[in-house]
Amino acid sequence: MKLLNFLKRNQENQEEERIPRSVQQAIPIKRIYEDGIFQVGRNRYSKTYKFTDTNYMVAGKEEQERMFLNYGSLTNTFDCSSFPKITVINRRLNKIDFENKIKMPIGNDNLTPYREDLNMVFSKNSIEAQGVIQDKLLTIAINKKNINEAGQYFSNKEIEISNNFSKLDSKLTELDINERLRIFYDFFRTGEEDLYHFDIKASMKKGHSFKDYICPDTFEFKADYFRMGNRYGRVLFLKEFATFIKDDIISELTDLNKNMILSIDMKPVPKEEAIKLAENKIMGVETNIAKWQKSQNENNNFSAEIPYELQRQREESKEFLNDLIERDQKMFLSTITIVHTADTKEELENDTEYLKGIAGRHLCQLGILRYQQLTGLNTVMPYGLNKIKITRTLTTESLSVFMPMKVQEIQDAHGIYYGKNAISKNMILIDRHELQNGNSFILGVSRKWKKFRS
Numbered sequence: 001m002k003l004l005n006f007l008k009r010n011q012e013n014q015e016e017e018r019i020p021r022s023v024q025q026a027i028p029i030k031r032i033y034e035d036g037i038f039q040v041g042r043n044r045y046s047k048t049y050k051f052t053d054t055n056y057m058v059a060g061k062e063e064q065e066r067m068f069l070n071y072g073s074l075t076n077t078f079d080c081s082s083f084p085k086i087t088v089i090n091r092r093l094n095k096i097d098f099e100n101k102i103k104m105p106i107g108n109d110n111l112t113p114y115r116e117d118l119n120m121v122f123s124k125n126s127i128e129a130q131g132v133i134q135d136k137l138l139t140i141a142i143n144k145k146n147i148n149e150a151g152q153y154f155s156n157k158e159i160e161i162s163n164n165f166s167k168l169d170s171k172l173t174e175l176d177i178n179e180r181l182r183i184f185y186d187f188f189r190t191g192e193e194d195l196y197h198f199d200i201k202a203s204m205k206k207g208h209s210f211k212d213y214i215c216p217d218t219f220e221f222k223a224d225y226f227r228m229g230n231r232y233g234r235v236l237f238l239k240e241f242a243t244f245i246k247d248d249i250i251s252e253l254t255d256l257n258k259n260m261i262l263s264i265d266m267k268p269v270p271k272e273e274a275i276k277l278a279e280n281k282i283m284g285v286e287t288n289i290a291k292w293q294k295s296q297n298e299n300n301n302f303s304a305e306i307p308y309e310l311q312r313q314r315e316e317s318k319e320f321l322n323d324l325i326e327r328d329q330k331m332f333l334s335t336i337t338i339v340h341t342a343d344t345k346e347e348l349e350n351d352t353e354y355l356k357g358i359a360g361r362h363l364c365q366l367g368i369l370r371y372q373q374l375t376g377l378n379t380v381m382p383y384g385l386n387k388i389k390i391t392r393t394l395t396t397e398s399l400s401v402f403m404p405m406k407v408q409e410i411q412d413a414h415g416i417y418y419g420k421n422a423i424s425k426n427m428i429l430i431d432r433h434e435l436q437n438g439n440s441f442i443l444g445v446s447r448k449w450k451k452f453r454s
Helices: 004-020 020-028 061-076 094-102 112-128 147-167 177-188 200-205 212-215 249-253 271-298 309-327 345-361 373-380 396-400
Strands: 045-051 080-092 133-143 172-174 219-221 226-228 232-239 260-269 331-342 366-368 393-395 415-418 427-430
Touching: 020 373, 045 147, 045 177, 061 147, 061 396, 080 177, 112 415, 133 147, 147 271, 177 212, 200 212, 200 260, 219 427, 226 373, 232 345, 232 373, 249 345, 260 271, 271 309, 271 331, 309 393, 331 345, 331 373, 331 396, 345 427, 393 396
Parallel strands: none
Antiparallel strands: 045 133, 045 172, 080 133, 080 260, 219 226, 226 232, 232 331, 232 366, 260 331, 331 393, 415 427
């Protein structure tokens, strides 16, 4: 422990001199701990959890409503001192994971030819799916005096949050230091995913910084895009919200088979403060209506109706206050950001237009963070930070519309191929030995050859 502490102090003293300023700004992690807690500010600590997807998109109406309400209960569990962030990551399936998790060991028996044929099926379908898989993360940041207080907070909060995910038929798993650093490594060093191997103790003994390991070769930030190594990237944000938004907008935005990250930042507002803000909003609307009526009366127009826009603002502000007081809704300051990368500038522009088109179909508008690509990148990455001053006030119910749940993936390690998921287009791999009831039945077309092996 003394050696580790000495190496930490020595590393911190040399780090500022060795690491380029652009890397320090793009990777704003101050210190990392073996349990996966990162210090990302002077007194801010964050921890990331991975949660499994659920079959929201294919569920019936009643089941979707149940999951929608449970997701709202989940967001309500975050206290006003925390900074939660939901992140959806599209990343390439690296060769090592493919070999270890999906492909079957060849072996040396009479079943070897069948395993080879099955591995060929796996490889073919992985290529057709463009080798992109999706991870869903929850990052929670908290301001505490030291790591001990932060660790205690995360330990206590994890139980409550895990129980709420269970109600969604989802499983919450905490990420350790290697799993969390792997997220940033895979994004910053696309194409080198198979080379990841990080040992914190060995790195500290050599006096190396973890930032040297995960950062790209170069960073270059322009007005409306950035370059990392030989790849191009761009950060977008949800600029305009529609009055009514369907609950599949997040699923459609993350359906792009490219390396990308979408994050939803949520900052709970204390109830007393939220009610006061809502009351001030109503007072402001009523003041505008009174001014308009006064101007009409001065023109002897005593029968004029209040303009539709002012009527709508009055109704919405009253409904907002009613949600906070009577319907157990919370107020959240929310920011939705997206970063996507491409091999060429032309490909980047095409992907940007594609994402803007999806938002447009939902009557929303995606905007480019001009001259804020660096702060936008720090916001969208699962560090636990929100550095852009663009927020939207939402209630619990409104925020739940941006539910990241889509469809559950079934990919047991070395499982048997049972076809493709109709929604995600990914392979369905099932190991029947892991099931509570491993029985199955096979349906075939009449008067056709049918062959199977149990």
